[in-house]
Amino acid sequence: MSPSPVLVLGCGLIGTSLALALTEAGVEVHLDDILESNVELAVARGAGTADPVDAPAVVVVAVPPTEVAACVALALETWPDATVTDVASVKATLQNKIAALPGNERYVGSHPMAGSERSGPMAAYARLFEGRPWAVTSRAGADAASIARVVEIAELVGAVPLEMDAEAHDRAVAVVSHVPHVLAVLTAARLHGAPQDHLALSGPGLRDVTRIAGSDIALWQEILGANATEVRAVLEQVRGDLDRVIDSIGTDTDRLGDVLQSGQDGTKLIPGKHGEEVAALATVFVSVPDEPGELSRLMAHTGESGVNIEDIRIDHELGRRVGQVEIAVVAAQAARLVEALTARGWSAYS
Template identity: 50%
Template sequence: MSELVGPVEIVGTGLLGTSIGLACRRAGLEVLLSDSSPEHVRTASGLGAGRPRTDDDRPQLVVVAVPPDHLGTVIATALRETDAVVTDVGSVKSGPLSAVAGEPRAHRYVGSHPMAGSERSGPLAGSGSLFDGRPWAITPHTGSDPDAVELVEELVRLCGAVPVWLTPAEHDRAVARTSHVPHLLASLVAARLADGPENHLALSGQGVRDVTRVAAGDPRLYGQIVSANAEAVLALLGEVRTELDRVIDAVGSGDRTALQGMLEQGVAGTQAIPGKHGGPVRPMRSVWVSVPDHPGELARLLADAVASEVNIEDIRIDHDPGRPVGLVELVVEERRAEHLLTSLESRDWVTHR
């Protein structure tokens, strides 16, 4: 069995590349950094993600973390210029594989894709804990060397992620469904806000923020990602267009039965998303608490929630535009919600039932 001992070379020191470098350094591995931007290499090195690569370095594993348009070229170059196993962390897997399919060294290539990220970009957004507990797809092709596959799996586990095994084509269909099409739809919804009248936007609440959050991502990067996965994305967009026509017909004709059926399909979709730690979905309930917008108040609320011995599964904050108060949503297991409400009210918190 292959053992990951390093050095690990990271090509591309943005969010993902820097985060992988930090995770590898945390594990004690030597990390070599390269990027078309010397400033990014300096920044990532300063953060402790590794050191600049030199011509004399001989990496054991190369991780390509460049934008989608350049993946195939950089992977092929790494295969030709090193004896290392090569993986990449791009959002689309079929394209890079096609680009290196004719390479005699392609047996050393194993695609991968961590399902972790942020609306922020660049090395300063990097974190060694970015992948902890997150799924990380490993997508070997039919010619991948078993030792190369094992080395990539070791990298995934070293970074704290959970390996998920898919073929390149199946991966691309999966991310179209769970990431690329949702991003496009979020952008379409957000675009309706851009020229909205001020008195309309004053009614914005947490719901519209939740729906549009990912639309804040880098348009150039996501344009490359979606274009690289065009076949899978188009198939799903065709389904969405059909469903949208049905919604328009139902709303226009006042067919509440049809409309309710579509809304119920949406509820079923939210329940299909795996629960905590990949387990079954558990019934959850939101507990709403008014929190003064003063230093230390949120910390006090969380301390009181801990004292109630109720585990907080998620937390969101919606600021009141008319008052110096925030409305904090604490998501807990449904069976524990009433206990949390009673406990917080006994500590003089204003809750909303």
């Protein structure tokens, strides 16, 4: 039996998306937010009802990071039979604060690994969590039924629950999310002062490395501040590697090679699609005129080939109306795709 009713406190992107997904899954969802207009928008989008609820099975706290602890405390006190969870992206400090509260055994932390560059209820989307990891930070003293309810919420919205303790979670996101964010920022920060004709040499690699540096600054100030200890520890290791590169560049090719090797090996550790090991993929390159419908025509022809597309990248180019498209497919199928596309008049190679 699904946990119901669910009360969602905070109708931003995550709260409203979750409410939409739970409503679609048949759960009775109640909504509240300090901003009445957010609740109205979320209700108008079909995310649930603004009516008060007497005895929610689960309360999901989806408010800004700095407000979470106080809001969880209030929820534990107000609804003495409810499981309470939150969606903040840093967990250990928060959990320690809550562990001192009456009813803390009914609290289980969550962190759905989902987001968007947009925010607010109008950006919300029921499928935001589909296939995404959802960390559930269980701990000694937490009520087994409450853990089960939070895991069920994650599964109901299509996420993949991963139980881990709060400290492990915070170490993990420092490495896979927070430090990559800082290094993207440091890369982009070096572009200031470069003349326009220097920047004209930019390629797709630079855009990839720096993309996430464009994210919301206030949110990242809060996230990095909340996970300061873990992030600082990893950044100090980065500084060690950076010093090794600075010392060895132009003087010690082998030592530089060791750092490059360590990075190349690291890329192979990232789990592939669907959490499987990375399959051996090959890239098929196709020239596509940059006109409405050409890309669609290419995709249609690709579909007719029966070869499944693993990934697509459009290489933005400088000074002319043409694009190169890179289509990633399982290596064994690349020749088949090239043949099918060439037969249909495309300039394709692998």
